[in-house]
Amino acid sequence: NAGVTQTPKFQVLKTGQSMTLQCAQDMNHEYMSWYRQDPGMGLRLIHYSVGAGITDQGEVPNGYNVSRSTTEDFPLRLLSAAPSQTSVYFCASSSTGLAGGNEQFFGPGTRLTVL
Amino acid sequence: AQTVTQSQPEMSVQEAETVTLSCTYDTSENNYYLFWYKQPPSRQMILVIRQEAYKQQNATENRFSVNFQKAAKSFSLKISDSQLGDTAMYFCAFMKQRYNQGGKLIFGQGTELSVKP
Numbered sequence: 687n688a689g690v691t692q693t694p695k696f697q698v699l700k701t702g703q704s705m706t707l708q709c710a711q712d713m714n715h716e717y718m719s720w721y722r723q724d725p726g727m728g729l730r731l732i733h734y735s736v737g738a739g740i741t742d743q744g745e746v747p748n749g750y751n752v753s754r755s756t757t758e759d760f761p762l763r764l765l766s767a768a769p770s771q772t773s774v775y776f777c778a779s780s781s782t783g784l785a786g787g788n789e790q791f792f793g794p795g796t797r798l799t800v801l
Numbered sequence: 802a803q804t805v806t807q808s809q810p811e812m813s814v815q816e817a818e819t820v821t822l823s824c825t826y827d828t829s830e831n832n833y834y835l836f837w838y839k840q841p842p843s844r845q846m847i848l849v850i851r852q853e854a855y856k857q858q859n860a861t862e863n864r865f866s867v868n869f870q871k872a873a874k875s876f877s878l879k880i881s882d883s884q885l886g887d888t889a890m891y892f893c894a895f896m897k898q899r900y901n902q903g904g905k906l907i908f909g910q911g912t913e914l915s916v917k918p
Contacts, residue, residue: 717904726810728892728908736901744905776846780903790906792846 688712692777692793699767699800707762707796709777717780718760719790722746722773729776735760767800774798803828805895807909814883815917821868822878822912824893830854832898835869835876836906841889849891852876854898880914888916 693708711718719734721744731744733752741752749771751763760779764771774797778790804827814820826835837849852860852869859867864881880887893909896902 719904719906721906721908726910728805728807728910729906730908731905734904736904745907774844778846778904778906782903788903789848789851790846790904795844 690777690779690791690793692775692796694796695794696797697799699764699798701767701769701800703767704763704765705767707764707775707777707798709760709762709793710758711760711777711779711791712758713779713781713791714757715779715791716757716782717790718754719744719778720750720752720760720762721776721778722771723776723795724773732762732775764798767798769800772798772800803830803895803897803907805893805907805909807891807893807912809912810910811913811915813915813917814880816883816885818883819879819881820883820914822880822891822893822914824876824878824909826874826876826893826895826909828874828895828897830897830899834896834898835867836894836896837865837867837878838892838894838908839887839889840892840911841886846892850878883916885916885918887914889914 690711720732721729735741735754777793780790835852839847868877894906
């Protein structure tokens with residue numbers, strides 16, 4: 687199993703550009719999430735999904751879109767990048783069972799810089 | 802809303818000694834999970850230990866153990882016999898125990914731990 691994979695690992699954008707961060711998992715997990723990590727703030731939830739076709743907003747959703755057409759993939763879209771979106775982005779997945787509480791498996795992260 | 806607070810931005814410990822990292826949280830939920838994650842310089846997030854709020858017994862995983870005080874909303878991590886490989890950022894995290902909450906972790910700010918030889 688590859689686990690949770692993210693591409694790209696690094697990306698530099700100019701303000702106003704758009705891009706998609708890719709996330710895929712091969713563990714047949716129902717839950718998938720996107721977090722951003724900023725110094726001194728820990729990880730904050732951007733969007734999450736409880737299954738194909740179902741997504742919802744987290745703490746910091748503004749400026750980001752998601753969709754989940756398959757169980758395996760959960761891409762994160764930045765429609766018009768801003769310097770405030772400079773961050774490290776993590777995708778995570780976990781299985782269902784007993785109302786959650788299962789380990790979230792994290793991808794290796796994408797470091798995004800917006801100039 | 803739930804919040805998680807780690808009041809120690811940085812800590813250091815000598816190799817082979819014991820260190821305790823603090824975490825407090827605020828919630829009106831009665832059933833939830835608490836986690837400690839480790840993030841070494843490689844940036845990979847690694848689960849260290851998990852505690853179910855309905856369990857009174859504190860979780861342990863080898864050299865790692867927690868002191869869970871539900872009434873005080875406190876969840877500290879004790880690392881015994883510290884090793885150089887324990888050097889990392891440590892995050893405390895909270896998750897509600899409810900249907901469809903499995904993908905929603907709330908993290909603290911992190912504590913950067915340095916283990917010195």
